[in-house]
Amino acid sequence: xxxxxxxxxxxxxxxxxxxxxxxxxxxxxxxxxxxxxxxxxxxxxxxxxxxxxxxxxxxxxxxxxxxxxxxxxxxxxxxxxxxxxxxxxxxxxxxxxxxxxxxxxxxxxxxx
Amino acid sequence: xxxxxxxxxxxxxxxxxxxxxxxxxxxxxxxxxxxxxxxxxxxxxxxxxxxxxxxxxxxxxxxxxxxxxxxxxxxxxxxxxxxxxxxxxxxxxxxxxxxxxxxxxxxxxxxxx
Numbered sequence: 090x091x092x093x094x095x096x097x098x099x100x101x102x103x104x105x106x107x108x109x110x111x112x113x114x115x116x117x118x119x120x121x122x123x124x125x126x127x128x129x130x131x132x133x134x135x136x137x138x139x140x141x142x143x144x145x146x147x148x149x150x151x152x153x154x155x156x157x158x159x160x161x162x163x164x165x166x167x168x169x170x171x172x173x174x175x176x177x178x179x180x181x182x183x184x185x186x187x188x189x190x191x192x193x194x195x196x197x198x199x200x201x
Numbered sequence: 202x203x204x205x206x207x208x209x210x211x212x213x214x215x216x217x218x219x220x221x222x223x224x225x226x227x228x229x230x231x232x233x234x235x236x237x238x239x240x241x242x243x244x245x246x247x248x249x250x251x252x253x254x255x256x257x258x259x260x261x262x263x264x265x266x267x268x269x270x271x272x273x274x275x276x277x278x279x280x281x282x283x284x285x286x287x288x289x290x291x292x293x294x295x296x297x298x299x300x301x302x303x304x305x306x307x308x309x310x311x312x313x314x
Contacts, residue, residue, distance in 0.1 A: 192243055
């Protein structure tokens with residue numbers, strides 16, 4: 090599986106935008122970029138995913154670089170509830186594409 | 202609707218004992234996954250079921266670990282001769298189909314003394 094690289098931790102103030110980066114220089118053409126997050130003492134939850142084009146949903150936006158070697162998860166207005174570990178995951182269409190391969194993620198801290 | 206549920210929420214056992222962990226997926230989800238998570242680490246894949254069959258068990262660490270899903274719904278993860286290194290949070294997830302968005306349960310925290 091292609092690997093992703095994320096900063097160990099980031100901090101933000103409440104109601105400010107947050108940009109969480111992810112590098113995936115060995116991504117293959119059929120790998121989708123998925124983001125999950127894990128709140129304290131809970132299982133992970135799906136946030137967003139994309140292939141080539143930028144994506145928006147009610148939780149966040151995903152900006153994908155033109156060469157697809159990096160992506161950024163954007164939380165438009167962070168709240169205290171967004172404090173979690175955010176995982177950037179590459180997921181292929183074949184072979185082991187059904188499982189999620191988690192790294193250590195980025196611990197996001199949100200302060201008042 | 203109800204999400205993925207896991208029982209028990211906590212399990213404490215002694216080294217060498219046998220344990221069973223249960224997962225109730227979201228109704229109608231054909232795919233079910235087991236992961237385990239050690240402190241400070243991301244979840245680690247164990248096994249994936251499509252229906253009743255194990256489609257990918259490449260993550261099971263050794264033959265002490267076994268999982269079943271006899272009717273294509275509830276799944277049980279079984280660990281024989283538990284070791285202290287098995288202590289972790291065991292997470293179950295389900296999805297409508299293989300490769301779909303995964304919905305996770307709250308996990309079972311297993312402690313082996």
